[in-house]
Amino acid sequence: MVNFPEFKSNTYAQSVFLVLFAGVLWSTMGLGIRLIENAGVWQILFYRSISLTLLLFFVIRIRGKSKRLLSKKLFNTPNIIGGLALVAAYSGGIFAIQTTSVANAMLLFATAPFIAAVLGYLMLGEWVRTTTWCSIIVAIGGVAYMFTDQSTQFSLTGSFAALGSAMGFAVFSVALRWGKNDEMLPSVFLSGCFAIIITFFISLFLKQSLLLSSQDMGISFFLGIFQVGGGLVLYTIGSKTLTAADLTLLSLAEVVLGPFWVWFFLGEVASNNTLVGGSILLIAIAANALTGKRKKPPPIM
Numbered sequence: 591m592v593n594f595p596e597f598k599s600n601t602y603a604q605s606v607f608l609v610l611f612a613g614v615l616w617s618t619m620g621l622g623i624r625l626i627e628n629a630g631v632w633q634i635l636f637y638r639s640i641s642l643t644l645l646l647f648f649v650i651r652i653r654g655k656s657k658r659l660l661s662k663k664l665f666n667t668p669n670i671i672g673g674l675a676l677v678a679a680y681s682g683g684i685f686a687i688q689t690t691s692v693a694n695a696m697l698l699f700a701t702a703p704f705i706a707a708v709l710g711y712l713m714l715g716e717w718v719r720t721t722t723w724c725s726i727i728v729a730i731g732g733v734a735y736m737f738t739d740q741s742t743q744f745s746l747t748g749s750f751a752a753l754g755s756a757m758g759f760a761v762f763s764v765a766l767r768w769g770k771n772d773e774m775l776p777s778v779f780l781s782g783c784f785a786i787i788i789t790f791f792i793s794l795f796l797k798q799s800l801l802l803s804s805q806d807m808g809i810s811f812f813l814g815i816f817q818v819g820g821g822l823v824l825y826t827i828g829s830k831t832l833t834a835a836d837l838t839l840l841s842l843a844e845v846v847l848g849p850f851w852v853w854f855f856l857g858e859v860a861s862n863n864t865l866v867g868g869s870i871l872l873i874a875i876a877a878n879a880l881t882g883k884r885k886k887p888p889p890i891m
Contacts, residue, residue, distance in 0.1 A: 608828030613843030641814030668769030679758025690748030732870030
């Protein structure tokens with residue numbers, strides 16, 4: 591067994607860097623999906639899940655916790671619900687980016703903490719601050735303005751898929767708290783296993799070949815190892831010593847940088863509605879973070 595000292599203690603500066611860099615890795619999802627040639631949602635998710643699962647198993651094994659993965663404790667109700675919710679979140683996220691602008695999708699993904707707050711209140715009886723309720727109302731206004739977009743860049747289906755993805759992440763976060771599980775890597779590992787099985791049979795049912803071009807397969811593996819897996823590992827290390835406000839604000843790097851990468855490399859620009867509505871949403875998230883002290887559920891992208 592190898593112990594990672596950084597999992598035990600980090601300086602504030604180290605933690606900030608790790609969580610910020612996790613957001614940078616998560617932000618590459620839109621660019622990666624845009625560079626896919628022909629693969630669809632289920633094909634991308636199949637290979638991304640394989641590489642994600644292998645990476646997490648390797649990390650968890652190095653940390654000396656692989657016995658827990660093979661025990662019955664992993665297959666409890668909260669973990670199963672959370673794992674399946676993440677599969678839905680992954681699927682919705684990929685579909686959203688394939689059908690609407692990256693900026694629109696990324697900003698809608700950012701509603702996950704607010705949805706988690708409402709679900710936590712309804713399902714677990716968790717107290718929600720008045721400031722959070724006000725922020726949720728403001729955020730809804732921003733999202734509503736984004737949905738009035740009539741430009742060709744806007745897709746109603748893709749936007750609902752992005753909100754569905756945010757809902758999946760929120761359910762996962764609530765399931766973690768329901769199961770009183772502070773360690774998210776085993777639960778994400780389980781979601782990767784679920785995703786491999788589910789996407790394999792869906793691709794088989796839809797008669798979609800799992801033999802992809804070298805570019806599509808390489809990008810899919812990259813997304814699993816670096817974009818999702820690497821970000822999760824760094825976030826897990828860095829989040830141990832940061833406050834909820836720090837985590838929320840640093841995770842906004844994903845939302846801000848996601849549209850930047852596709853603009854810088856591919857020339858994709860956001861519509862006016864997305865920029866205005868998204869700005870309102872970001873203000874609501876930042877205000878909630880700056881006024882709150884409670885631990886925020888970890889974002890998974």
